[in-house]
Amino acid sequence: MKRPVASGIAGLDYLLHGGFPAGASVLVEGAPGTGKTTLGMQFLYHGATVDKEAGIYLTFEELPEQIYEDMLAFGWDLRQLEKENLLRVICISPEILLEQMMQPEGLFEQIVREMNCRRVVIDSISLMHDGLDAESRKNVYRIRNILRKLSLTSLLLREQTDPERTEITYEHYVADGVIRLALQKHMEKYRKRTLEITKMRGTRILEGEHVYRITDKGIHLIPALSMVEDRGLRKDVSVVPTGIARLDELLCGGIASGTAFILDTNSKANYKYIMGSIFAQRLLAGERTISMVPSISTLFDSKRIMALFGVDLLEAVEQGKAYFLDHFERPAPKGFEQAVIQLNHVSDEEYHQYLDEKLGPIVNESRDKGENWFAYYDLNTMFSERGKSFVKRFFAEEVNRARAVGLTLIILCNFAEIDDETSAFLERTCNGVIRTWVDGAYQYLQVTKSPHGRMSEPLLIENIAEKPFIRLI
Ligand SMILES: Nc1ncnc2c1ncn2[C@@H]1O[C@H](COP(=O)(O)OP(=O)(O)O)[C@@H](O)[C@H]1O
Ligand SMILES: [Mg+2]
Structure with missing residues (x-):
């Protein structure tokens, strides 16, 4: 079995028994502000800096400059990684991306090969299809197949418009994994951010809602049910x-x-x-x-x-x-x-x-x-x-x-x-x-x-x- 691909979030890797399955396309969904962009970038930043794996961030709405700026708050110098050919942030229209992806030896494939890219984030998959018609559904399926063919481990970010409604959409079936981010009212006093893995191909999931925070170093997740080790216990007891x-x-x-x-x-x-x-x-x-x-x-x-x-x-x-x-x-x-x-x-x-x-x-x-x-x-x-x-x-x-x-x-x-x-x-x-x-x-x-x-x-x-x-x- 291939080595799992570390997400860059220690608690999440613990839940995943090491990381995402290599080559998997994972849907990451959540309402605006839940931390999808942060999670996506943390995945690429960790890959580039720790595992020396190159990554591509595809965005349809935000300009690279804005993203560089925002991510500096976490101490992530993305410009430097671009210089080292370990990262690309590409702002593109969904139509052109699809067109380029579909072409064998097209621009997308060229960049992937040239960088030896291993990781991809698409922000967001919601914009790859503008309806529920059969043709736009097929786009999601096509993209997943291309990413899989190129052995890219990818995060497909999905904007959740109505957080109260957790409907199952076509993307859930197509994706190899699904991660749901939420911001919930908690005990009337404060809000808590939670992450839940609802699907992950070939992996035993640690079920439940796991609380995370966005800190000045990015997302920090603490798996539920973990406690401090009792070091007082003698190791030699029978x-x-x-x-x-x-x-x-x-x-x-x-x-x-x-x-x-x-x-x-x-x-x-x-x-x-x-x-x-x-x-x-x-x-x-x-x-x-x-x-x-x-x-x-x-x-x-x-x-x-x-x-x-x-x-x-x-x-x-x-x-x-x-x-x-x-x-x-x-x-x-x-x-x-x-x-x-x-x-x-x-x-x-x-x-x-x-x-x-x-x-x-x-x-x-x-x-x-x-x-x-x-x-x-x-x-x-x-x-x-x-x-x-x-x-x-x-x-x-x-x-x-x-x-x-x-x-x-x-x-x-x-x-x-x-x-x-x-x-x-x-x-x-x-x-x-x-x-x-x-x-x-x-x-x-x-x-x-x-x-x-x-x-x-x-x-x-x-x-x-x-x-x-x-x-x-
Ligand atoms: N340095 C930081 N420290 C704490 N929280 C931050 C920091 N930077 C951004 N955030 C929080 O992260 C959230 C934005 O996350 P983002 O990844 O852009 O969400 P999404 O892509 O899901 O809309 C905002 O709600 C903001 O409050
Ligand atoms: Mg975002």
């Missing part, structure tokens, strides 16, 4: 896979030992498999586990789900690898009795001391042997059984205590049922957040916080027949 392939990729291998993750879910269906897969993997990795039995399911359910993942929970119990905390007095499967710590009679005041007495000796003894512990904490049950103030008062402390003894923690909760302030507090306290939600008939998953600092895009959850019973797309 990770245990979640067993869900795509999720492990996003988490750089799995959940790092000694970290705390929140699994935010409001759907009853799929979290069982996410949790089940994570839990089974920890047991298979030889870790010892403590889990809170949720109010809405029982140890019989846990045993059945572990069996689906190839883990015999009774065997784990017998080996002292699995302990359970239960807030309810209820039957447990045969053989589980000694592994269940009953909390229903324990008051809030006694809670921590009681747990320390019950679990402390077991955890300490095994830590001396270098064994790792994993805990599954059900915040929904804690909220319903102990109340919000108890959670707020002790949660951070519990997470810190768990981390201090090297415990890996997964906390199940439902942000939708708790207030913003509390959920922000929970997010801050943890190293990672995996969110799931239902939209219509679909369920989504997104890593919104991770120890590596990257957020993921939202992924669709698909149910499958084999382990781990879900797949992220």
Whole structure:
């Protein structure tokens, strides 16, 4: 595959996995003032100065002098590049351009060859056709074919007359890619500029509206969902896979030992498999586990789900690898009795001391042997059984205590049922957040916080027949 052609905007190249596909004709549309000319020139300026690729800017309305003048504001000395034969700004009428382009060995082709031109910007394609009749449509198609034949990577700028109406026009079908620039009202206070890639041949698109600014160095785009890297995390910590392939990729291998993750879910269906897969993997990795039995399911359910993942929970119990905390007095499967710590009679005041007495000796003894512990904490049950103030008062402390003894923690909760302030507090306290939600008939998953600092895009959850019973797309 040919190397992608860098756009000259770092954030955009990130979204494009390196740049535009070589030889592609990309439609760039937006209302006047959104930055099409700036983007087009930045593409050519970067090509000429960094990649030493010559470019041509074809304009139908503005005079080269005016463009030189405007671009100096970004520190781009276009005249100098013209002298070095790395750039041409050509003001021409659409009719003559078309005529010259259509001629084999015509003026356009001559200039392209003479300069060894690799990049072209046409400002604007809207003026190449003055209607929707078949003949003017064909012009767009012809131009794309000529640009492609000459292996030119090109940006076709398109003036959007009515930004409210994002109609699909003929150009969208003909172009290899479509980028939409917009200026939107945001929170009634200020306007934000956004860029969205709606099409790009042969490239996996990072979906969404990405915010950019026009600075004194040109367009600066910050991809949505990117965060500052958490450099505090040690590189040598071990990770245990979640067993869900795509999720492990996003988490750089799995959940790092000694970290705390929140699994935010409001759907009853799929979290069982996410949790089940994570839990089974920890047991298979030889870790010892403590889990809170949720109010809405029982140890019989846990045993059945572990069996689906190839883990015999009774065997784990017998080996002292699995302990359970239960807030309810209820039957447990045969053989589980000694592994269940009953909390229903324990008051809030006694809670921590009681747990320390019950679990402390077991955890300490095994830590001396270098064994790792994993805990599954059900915040929904804690909220319903102990109340919000108890959670707020002790949660951070519990997470810190768990981390201090090297415990890996997964906390199940439902942000939708708790207030913003509390959920922000929970997010801050943890190293990672995996969110799931239902939209219509679909369920989504997104890593919104991770120890590596990257957020993921939202992924669709698909149910499958084999382990781990879900797949992220
Ligand atoms: N040096 C600069 N700093 C910040 N913004 C600028 C600068 N120069 C131009 N702009 C902004 O860029 C916009 C013009 O962009 P332009 O590329 O000409 O848009 P379009 O071609 O889509 O009409 C204007 O709205 C202007 O406010
Ligand atoms: Mg313009």
